[in-house]
Amino acid sequence: MKTLLTYLIIGTVFVVIETLLPQMPFGKPNLLLLLVLTLGLKEKVSLGGPASWLLGCLQDSLAGSTLGLFGLVYLILYLCLRSVAGHLNSESPALLLFLILAGTLLQGMVLIFTLGFLAEHGTYWRQIVAALPGQLAVNLLAALIFLQTSSWLRSHARHFGRKGGLS
Amino acid sequence: MLELIRKYRTPLLVVCLVMTALLIYSSRLRQKPDTTLFEKAVLQLTSPLLGGVDTATRTAGSLWRHYLWLIDTQKENDHLQEKNRHLRARLDKVREYRLENRRLSELLALRERLKFSTLAARVIAADATSLFQTVIIDRGTEDGLHEGLPVVVPEGVVGRILRCSAHQSRILLATDASSAMAVLVQRSRARAVCRGRGQTLVLDFALAKEDIAVGDRIITSGYGGIFPKGLTVGTVRRTQFNDLDMFQTVTVTPAVNFSRLEEVLVLLDSQP
Numbered sequence: 051m052k053t054l055l056t057y058l059i060i061g062t063v064f065v066v067i068e069t070l071l072p073q074m075p076f077g078k079p080n081l082l083l084l085l086v087l088t089l090g091l092k093e094k095v096s097l098g099g100p101a102s103w104l105l106g107c108l109q110d111s112l113a114g115s116t117l118g119l120f121g122l123v124y125l126i127l128y129l130c131l132r133s134v135a136g137h138l139n140s141e142s143p144a145l146l147l148f149l150i151l152a153g154t155l156l157q158g159m160v161l162i163f164t165l166g167f168l169a170e171h172g173t174y175w176r177q178i179v180a181a182l183p184g185q186l187a188v189n190l191l192a193a194l195i196f197l198q199t200s201s202w203l204r205s206h207a208r209h210f211g212r213k214g215g216l217s
Numbered sequence: 218m219l220e221l222i223r224k225y226r227t228p229l230l231v232v233c234l235v236m237t238a239l240l241i242y243s244s245r246l247r248q249k250p251d252t253t254l255f256e257k258a259v260l261q262l263t264s265p266l267l268g269g270v271d272t273a274t275r276t277a278g279s280l281w282r283h284y285l286w287l288i289d290t291q292k293e294n295d296h297l298q299e300k301n302r303h304l305r306a307r308l309d310k311v312r313e314y315r316l317e318n319r320r321l322s323e324l325l326a327l328r329e330r331l332k333f334s335t336l337a338a339r340v341i342a343a344d345a346t347s348l349f350q351t352v353i354i355d356r357g358t359e360d361g362l363h364e365g366l367p368v369v370v371p372e373g374v375v376g377r378i379l380r381c382s383a384h385q386s387r388i389l390l391a392t393d394a395s396s397a398m399a400v401l402v403q404r405s406r407a408r409a410v411c412r413g414r415g416q417t418l419v420l421d422f423a424l425a426k427e428d429i430a431v432g433d434r435i436i437t438s439g440y441g442g443i444f445p446k447g448l449t450v451g452t453v454r455r456t457q458f459n460d461l462d463m464f465q466t467v468t469v470t471p472a473v474n475f476s477r478l479e480e481v482l483v484l485l486d487s488q489p
Contacts, residue, residue: 069342069353073476077347112353112387113345115379115395120346161348173394177348177415185347 053093054101061085061105069112076184079192082109083157086124087149090131091140102128123160127153143197150193154186317479323371324480331369333445335482336360338368341385350376350393350413352478357384365443367484373449373472374398374437375481386483390475391450392416399440400450402433411435411450411469418451420467425458427465435469445484 064081071078082105089098089105106121113120131149138145162175222229321337328335338354356362358381368375368388376396379389389396392413400411400420407427409420423429433453439446451469458465 065345068345071343073343073347078345080346109345112342113351114349115351115389115393173412173414174348177394180415181347 054097054104057085057089057101058104058108061108065108065112068109074188076188077181079188080154080157080185081192082106082120082124083127083150083153083189084146084193084196086128087131087146087153090128091135091138091145091149095129095132098128098132099125119161119164122164123157126160127156130156143201146193146197147190150189151186154189155182158182158185320480324482327369327371328482331482331484334485336362336485338386338481338483340478340481350390350396350415350475351379351387352390354386354388354481354483355384356483357382357386359383361485362386362483367444367448368481369448369484370473370478370481372474373451374444375473375475375478377443378483388481391473392418392471392475397421398444398450399438400435401438402427402429402453403436404433405429408438408440409467414468417454418469418471420469421464423465423467425460425462425465429453429456429465429467431456 061082064085068078068081085105086102089102092098093101102124103121106119106124107117109120109124110117131153158178162178165174165178324337328337336356338356338360340352341355342353344351354368362378362381364378364381366378368377374391376388376390376393378386380387390413391398391411392415394413394415396413398411400409401407402409402423405428407423407429409423409427411418412421418435420429420435431453435450435453437444437446437448437450449472451471453467454470455468456465457467
């Protein structure tokens with residue numbers, strides 16, 4: 051429960067950041083996708099499934115017009131990744147970049163399918179396809195920053211831990 | 218005689234000197250404007266010296282003030298820089314107030330022009346994704362808003378309220394792909410449905426035989442129960458049709474710059 055709450059708090063922070071970013075020509079970075087991919091690599095279905103669905107719903111509350119759309123999309127993404135996570139080296143930083151590429155493409159496909167076949171309006175697919183290259187670039191950039199920040203935080207945590215141990 | 222002169226040499230010399238001085242002085246009193254040769258020579262001779270001394274004094278003073286005696290300079294510099302920052306911030310604020318005042322004046326003029334009761338709101342956030350076109354405003358159900366109310370700015374239609382909470386509402390912009398509104402071509406009165414396409418708008422169900430030309434103004438028709446009649450939607454940018462099609466493809470440039478929305482008006486009782 052504590053882990054789920056932590057993911058939701060981080061998700062809330064990410065989604066608020068996304069709303070505060072202005073509309074850019076290449077699209078906004080999808081920070082929640084990073085979180086869903088992390089869930090897919092690290093967390094079991096009992097936690098990761100509800101967490102990814104809730105994260106999607108969180109995004110739906112501040113984007114689009116239908117609650118549950120991103121919930122469904124993120125859940126599908128999570129389940130796809132979870133099904134192959136056992137064969138992947140989750141410690142490799144390059145893996146996250148590859149997953150971002152694959153995740154963005156898969157997200158676009160699932161969105162097109164969901165909006166085109168399940169919703170009454172089907173003209174979003176043009177925008178999704180047109181925005182895909184820009185979205186890929188922005189998401190990759192966000193992933194690189196995420197990796198850099200997390201490695202910096204890890205090294206500093208180790209450094210402070212050592213210092214604390216000495217004193 | 219010589220003995221006498223030698224004896225009183227000093228008093229005589231004094232008297233002569235005084236007399237000479239008096240004579241010269243009295244003669245100079247009568248010829249005031251002229252500069253004597255002596256004066257000229259002295260001035261000529263002393264001028265480089267005076268200049269040099271003056272320059273040296275000024276340089277020394279300057280060195281002292283600017284490079285040596287700097288006790289208050291840092292403090293004064295800090296104070297001035299702080300003051301400069303404050304003034305710049307104030308200037309920016311004044312500029313921002315002036316622009317806001319202009320926008321609000323336009324909004325007020327629109328409010329007076331419209332026959333409906335309206336509520337002004339401020340845009341506080343954009344959509345969390347770049348796929349959908351929604352914005353969040355700082356008014357909600359507590360202010361009398363509910364889902365479906367139309368939102369406008371002086372340039373034209375913005376969209377309609379999609380979700381409402383107590384103090385915030387989300388607006389579905391006219392450019393979102395799920396947005397649709399009944400419209401009229403102002404010149405020919407041709408009817409169509411205007412749909413969003415991300416950054417532009419398109420007219421659906423515009424019959425191929427209808428007279429629609431580039432530059433035509435598109436306004437709301439009043440049908441559909443959300444937008445009142447006559448609000449500007451945009452201008453026709455491109456028309457395209459072939460003989461086999463029943464409908465023509467019309468691309469419309471929105472009248473509103475959706476990337477620069479700051480203040481909007483919500484029409485509270487707009488039912489046509």
